[in-house]
Amino acid sequence: MQKKxxxxxxxxxxxxxxxxxxxxIFSKRKINIESLNTSPSEVDSVHRFTIVIxxxxxxxxxxxxxxxKQVDVLKAYYNTNDExxxxxxxxxxxPTDAIAEHVKVERLLSxxxxxxxxxxxxxVVFEVAGHREETExxxxxxxxxxxxxxxxxxxxxxxxxSEGFHRKLKxxxxxxxxxxxxxxxxxxxxxxxxxx
Amino acid sequence: xxxxxxxxxQKTKALTTITGSEAVxxxxxxxxxxxxxxxxxxxxxxxxxxxxxxVDRIQHILVRHEQxxxxxxxxxxxVSGKTGVVFATSGPGATNLVTGLADAMIDSTPxxxxxxxxxxxxxxxxxxxxxxxxxxxxxxxxxxxxxxxATEIPQVLAKAFYIARSGxxxxxxxxxxxxxxxxxxxxxxxxxxxxxxxYRPKPVxxxxxxxxxxxxxxMAEKPFVIFGQGVILGKAENEFARFIEKLGAPVAWTIxxxxxxxxxxxxxxxMLGMHGNYAPNVLTNECxxxxxxxxxxDDRVTGRLDKYARQAKVIHLDIxxxxxxxxxxxxxxxxxxxxxxxxxxxxxISKRSFPEWLNRFHELKxxxxxxxxxxxxxxxxxEITMGEVIRALNEITRGEAVIVTDVGQHQMVACRYAAMRHxxxxxxxxxxxxxxxxxxxxxxxxxxxPQRTIIAVLGDGGIQxxxxxxxxxxxxxxxxxxxxxxxxxxxxxxQWQELFHGHRYSFVDIQSPDFVQVAAGYxxxxxxxxxxxxxxxxxxxMITAPGAYLLEIKVGKENNVFPMVPxxxxxxxxxxxxxxx
Numbered sequence: 060m061q062k063k064x065x066x067x068x069x070x071x072x073x074x075x076x077x078x079x080x081x082x083x084i085f086s087k088r089k090i091n092i093e094s095l096n097t098s099p100s101e102v103d104s105v106h107r108f109t110i111v112i113x114x115x116x117x118x119x120x121x122x123x124x125x126x127x128k129q130v131d132v133l134k135a136y137y138n139t140n141d142e143x144x145x146x147x148x149x150x151x152x153x154p155t156d157a158i159a160e161h162v163k164v165e166r167l168l169s170x171x172x173x174x175x176x177x178x179x180x181x182x183v184v185f186e187v188a189g190h191r192e193e194t195e196x197x198x199x200x201x202x203x204x205x206x207x208x209x210x211x212x213x214x215x216x217x218x219x220x221s222e223g224f225h226r227k228l229k230x231x232x233x234x235x236x237x238x239x240x241x242x243x244x245x246x247x248x249x250x251x252x253x254x255x
Numbered sequence: 256x257x258x259x260x261x262x263x264x265q266k267t268k269a270l271t272t273i274t275g276s277e278a279v280x281x282x283x284x285x286x287x288x289x290x291x292x293x294x295x296x297x298x299x300x301x302x303x304x305x306x307x308x309x310v311d312r313i314q315h316i317l318v319r320h321e322q323x324x325x326x327x328x329x330x331x332x333x334v335s336g337k338t339g340v341v342f343a344t345s346g347p348g349a350t351n352l353v354t355g356l357a358d359a360m361i362d363s364t365p366x367x368x369x370x371x372x373x374x375x376x377x378x379x380x381x382x383x384x385x386x387x388x389x390x391x392x393x394x395x396x397x398x399x400x401x402x403x404x405a406t407e408i409p410q411v412l413a414k415a416f417y418i419a420r421s422g423x424x425x426x427x428x429x430x431x432x433x434x435x436x437x438x439x440x441x442x443x444x445x446x447x448x449x450x451x452x453x454y455r456p457k458p459v460x461x462x463x464x465x466x467x468x469x470x471x472x473x474m475a476e477k478p479f480v481i482f483g484q485g486v487i488l489g490k491a492e493n494e495f496a497r498f499i500e501k502l503g504a505p506v507a508w509t510i511x512x513x514x515x516x517x518x519x520x521x522x523x524x525x526m527l528g529m530h531g532n533y534a535p536n537v538l539t540n541e542c543x544x545x546x547x548x549x550x551x552x553d554d555r556v557t558g559r560l561d562k563y564a565r566q567a568k569v570i571h572l573d574i575x576x577x578x579x580x581x582x583x584x585x586x587x588x589x590x591x592x593x594x595x596x597x598x599x600x601x602x603x604i605s606k607r608s609f610p611e612w613l614n615r616f617h618e619l620k621x622x623x624x625x626x627x628x629x630x631x632x633x634x635x636x637x638e639i640t641m642g643e644v645i646r647a648l649n650e651i652t653r654g655e656a657v658i659v660t661d662v663g664q665h666q667m668v669a670c671r672y673a674a675m676r677h678x679x680x681x682x683x684x685x686x687x688x689x690x691x692x693x694x695x696x697x698x699x700x701x702x703x704x705p706q707r708t709i710i711a712v713l714g715d716g717g718i719q720x721x722x723x724x725x726x727x728x729x730x731x732x733x734x735x736x737x738x739x740x741x742x743x744x745x746x747x748x749x750q751w752q753e754l755f756h757g758h759r760y761s762f763v764d765i766q767s768p769d770f771v772q773v774a775a776g777y778x779x780x781x782x783x784x785x786x787x788x789x790x791x792x793x794x795x796x797m798i799t800a801p802g803a804y805l806l807e808i809k810v811g812k813e814n815n816v817f818p819m820v821p822x823x824x825x826x827x828x829x830x831x832x833x834x835x836x
Contacts, residue, residue, distance in 0.1 A: 072453050076389055076399070083394050124577035130398040130418055133453045231452040 060115040062254070066216045067119070069108040069126055069231050070100060070133040070224055077131050081108060084125050090114060096213030097148075105133065111214050112255035128209045132237050133231055138218055145216035150176065151201055152208035158183055165206055171197045182207060260578050267771040270443055275405030276436045279369065282412035283313060288340050290314045290331065290702045292324040292755050295448065296344025297384060299371030301436035303342070312536045316731055319723035323695035325355025325426075326721070329364045330699030333669015333682045334657055334707070336490065337418050338365040339699065345371045346384030349391075349430070354689055356426045361686030362511060363488060365424035367415050375403040375432040386431050397425030405438035409445050417448035422456030423575045424488055432626035437649050458576050460591040460599070468570045468587045469603035471544055475568075477612045478504040479533070479542035481527055481556075484511035484685075485573060491594035492516065495548065498601045503608035505616050507535035509550050510670050514680040518654065518673070524616040528556045530667040533627075533818045533829055534619035539564050540827040541615070548572045552582040552688065562825025565829040572596055588809050626831040627817045632672065637789055638811035641668040641740050648710070648738070649674040651798050656708040657682060661693030661717030664746035667816045669712045679704075691720030694737070698724060701733035708798065709734065715741040715767045725777040728803045736797050737779075737805040739770055742812050750815045754833055774805040785809035 071077055080098065085092050095109040102105035112119070119137045126135040155178070158164050171193065173185040187194050191211075197210055273281070283291070291313055295303045306315060318324040321343045328339025343349055349370040359366045373382040389401050398418045400411055401537060407799075419427045472478055480502065486495045492515050499506050499516070505524045506516065510531075516523060519793060525532030527539070539545065545567040550556070557563045560582060568586040571579055572593050578590040589596050631642030645668060648656075654674035659682040660666040666683055667721055675681060682700050684692040697711035718739055728735060745763040754761050774781035784793040789810065797806040820829045821836065828836055 075401075076393065079390055080393050121577070121581060124579075124581075128575065128577045130451065130454045176537060228452070 060117055062113055062115050064113055065113060065116070065119045065137050066122060066139055066140070066145065066214065067110040067112065067126070067135060067137045067215065068109075068218060069110065069135045070102075071106045071108065072131040072133070073104065073106045077106075077129070078108075080129055081110075081126060081132075084122060085110075085112065088118075088122075090118070090122070094213040096215050097178060098215065102228050105224060105228065109216050133223070134227065136218060136221075138216070142220065143216040143218055145190070145214050146188050146235045147191055147194060147214050148212040149187050150191075150208075150210050151187070151197065151206060152182050153185065153201055154205045154207065155179065155181055155183050157204040159192055161204060164201075167197075167200055171200075173197070195249070256619075257455050266627075268623065270441060272439045273442045273741050274301065274305065274436065274629060275402075275408050275431065275438050275440070276301040278408040278440075278442055279412065279431070280305045280309045281315070281442075281445055282409060282416075283340065284309070285447065286412075286416045287337070288313060290316065290324045291340045291342055292316045292318055292323050292327040292331070292699065293342030294318055294324055294344070294348060295342070296348045296371065298345035298373055298433050299348070299436070301433065302369065302371065302431070306342075314702070315342075315497025316698070316727065318695065319726045320721065321351035322354055322691065323698075323721055323724045323727065324358050325352045325359070325366065325368065326689075326695035327358050327693050327699030327702075327724075327727075328366045328368075329362075329420045329692075330353060330682050331698030332364050332366060332699075333696075333702040334679050334700040334703030336679065337703070338367055338416055340789055341368040343367065343368065343370050344384065345373055345388070346386045348384075349388040350386055352428070353392060353395060354687075355393055355429065358687040358689045358692065359426035360395045360397065361426050362684065363484065364426065365419040366426040367412075367419050368426065368428040370430045371436065372401065372426060372430045372432045373749045374434045376434070377433070378403075392428050395426070396428050397426040399430070400405075401430040401432070402435050403432045403727060405435045405440045408435065409442070410448075413446060414449035414451060417451070418454065420745065422454075439781065445563075457574055458590040460596055462599075464587055465596065465599045465603065468546075468589050469600055471568055471587060472502065472546065472600070472604050474632065475544035477542045477609065478544045478546060479504065479535075479538065479567075480504050480506045480546045480548065481539075481550060482506065482512045482515060482548040483508070483509040485593055486512055487528060487678055489549060489574065489592050489594045490548075491592075491597055494594055494597040496599070498597045498604075501601055501606050502604055502608070505535070505538075505613050506682060507532070509553070509556055509685070510683060511685040512550060513670060514675040515678050517677075518675045519697040522613075524613075524620070526670060528553075529558070529820045530671065530816050530818065532620070532671070533623035533831060534616040536818070536826040536829040537619055540616060542567050544568050544570065546572075547571045547583075548597070549574070551575075551578050552713070554582075557582060557829070558820045558824055561765075562618060562827065572600075615680060623818060623831060631668070638814075639785065639790060639808060640814055641665055641742075641810050642672050643787075644738070644740060644790065644794070644808055644810065645669055645672040645712075647794050650791075651794055652710070656710050657704070659683070659693055659697040659711045660708060661711075661744070662688045662690045663714045663717060664742070664750065664814075664816050665712055665714045665740040667747075668740075671816075690717040693717055694721050695724045695727075697735045697737070698727055698733050701735050705734070708736065710738055712738045712740065712747060715743060716745045716765055716772075717740065719765075719767065722773070725774065726780060728779060729777040732802050735803050736800075737803070738794075738797070739805060739807040740810050741767065741807050742771070742810050742814065746814075747816070749813070753813070753815070754836060755821075766822070770805060770807045779803050779805055781805035781807070783807040783809065820823045
């Protein structure tokens with residue numbers, strides 16, 4: 060099985076220390092987290108982690124089961140890039156002179172869909188939202204013009220084929236959950252394993 | 256005393272003010288806790304102060320080191336099926352629990368540890384005896400939580416006990432800052448926890464997998480059942496017995512599953528794993544359907560994975576979804592509590608027997624008998640072997656005793672040869688292999704079931720790792736029989752150095768004190784034996800002694816444990832002697 064990029068979406072309770080508990084699941088296996096974002100979710104009181112790693116599907120499935128096993132975790136999903144809509148936000152600080160003197164820079168920035176956040180006498184801050192390849196390319200483009208600072212956020216992702224968590228959470232809150240709430244859905248993904 | 260307690264009880268009912276520490280005590284009483292293993296210190300003093308008023312309902316065993324407390328709690332939990340409880344102070348008190356937590360985590364033992372912590376306003380200031388015990392213990396706890404406000408205590412402790420014992424059990428650590436222990440608050444009484452929305456103790460059972468599993472089993476010609484501690488943890492011994500007896504297939508156990516069925520059950524073919532029995536290891540690679548119940552395919556059981564049961568269809572029954580496909584690819588996963596899934600499966604399978612297939616196991620057993628078992632259990636000359644000690648012990652206890660072991664050669668020999676008629680009789684550190692586990696675990700095992708004979712089978716290395724717990728025995732007189740198999744070596748490491756490191760005995764030559772004198776210092780009757788003729792009588796004297804007793808038996812210095820599945824080899828490559836390596 061080939062390694063590729065997977066986005067893991069984890070719905071959790073909002074609990075101190077949970078970030079560490081989840082991070083340990085990766086570091087224990089010496090797996091590097093490429094990107095990590097925590098945020099509120101569509102459900103009030105439920106937290107959402109978005110984690111990007113580069114691994115084989117087999118490993119990712121096992122990781123998700125280990126994550127889901129944690130007491131404060133409601134659910135963990137994993138998706139390939141074509142199953143999600145995703146963005147990262149990048150910010151660039153460039154000397155104001157460079158923008159003023161080179162018309163090309165201005166053109167480049169609009170080409171990449173950059174929005175101006177701050178304009179000062181000495182520097183300008185732009186932001187670009189998009190995929191990693193795009194934001195990365197802009198670094199190279201801006202470097203000759205004296206890029207001062209660069210920062211990029213963790214990935215945030217929406218699962219295309221998801222009905223959200225509201226209905227699921229109701230099931231979780233019941234003592235006797237239905238099939239939807241339980242972990243067995245990974246099993247449905249591996250029909251080919253059954254040889255009968 | 257009685258009146259103050261009554262008054263307190265009334266106070267609870269009347270929703271009056273109590274301290275955080277009193278809330279801890281009330282939680283313990285409501286959870287049915289009758290014994291706590293612990294060690295006091297600065298940051299947990301308010302809890303100990305509250306305990307002072309509860310000594311008629313909660314027995315506190317003062318150990319000599321916090322590691323002893325948690326191993327004792329583990330022994331208690333494993334024998335009784337209840338949750339073990341530990342008190343320790345902050346800082347070093349708490350960090351001393353880490354080994355036991357890791358052990359309880361990997362062996363799925365329900366333990367609740369309550370640690371004191373510095374005042375909340377001092378957190379992060381490197382205060383005296385402050386450690387970040389929550390982050391230190393995160394990888395070795397099923398759940399942990401820090402309480403900084405007394406109002407959280409009832410709810411969090413209810414959660415702690417529920418999480419520790421439900422589903423796949425495990426250790427939970429609750430860290431309570433000193434201010435929360437001292438703080439008074441309006442107490443509304445204890446409400447046990449029954450549901451946590453983010454926590455699924457058991458997966459939902461799916462009928463279709465039960466059907467598929469039953470179909471596979473009914474078509475099998477050489478089915479082989481292997482089981483682990485899940486049968487014991489699920490209290491499913493009867494359900495399991497009915498299942499195997501209807502199926503009529505050979506049955507083998509992992510070290511953690513041992514005892515769930517009597518070791519002399521007609522379908523029993525022995526122990527799996529590196530030093531398990533020859534037939535069940537070798538024939539794992541001949542069965543057509545492998546039915547694994549409540550076990551996790553540890554590498555010590557499977558040997559090399561790409562040479563493990565490749566020919567077999569695998570049915571895996573487990574309560575923990577994360578165990579399915581973790582190590583061995585499953586054909587049919589049967590998720591759920593085996594107490595519920597086994598009867599569903601039993602109902603759907605046909606009553607059968609496999610005399611020829613069972614005979615294959617008996618044939619291979621003969622081979623093991625001649626090469627390993629006979630010389631180990633019935634040596635004619637030379638030094639005493641560990642095996643013959645266990646054989647003699649079996650003759651005296653008739654499989655009625657609880658055998659608590661430490662880690663090493665004596666552990667493998669005890670688990671290979673001890674007879675067990677009852678479940679919860681084998682208490683050992685299986686997953687973590689914690690030397691020093693045996694002595695404190697035996698103390699806890701006694702409090703878990705004082706009616707049973709508790710025998711701590713220890714090595715000369717392991718006993719010295721927690722030998723201070725002899726002091727606990729001296730103080731509380733639990734009836735623990737210590738059977739010390741002394742070969743004057745760190746035997747298992749020595750065996751590996753002999754077999755795989757060219758006989759280079761690097762730092763395994765351990766010197767020991769005069770154990771009889773040490774025991775005498777602790778006011779524990781003791782004896783030492785090195786002659787075969789005196790062995791049986793000495794064992795009998797130990798068993799019939801009215802209380803704790805230490806019997807040191809000087810055994811062969813360079814004996815090896817065989818059979819063995821050498822590391823990195825397949826189970827079918829199990830060898831019976833060093834000449835075969």
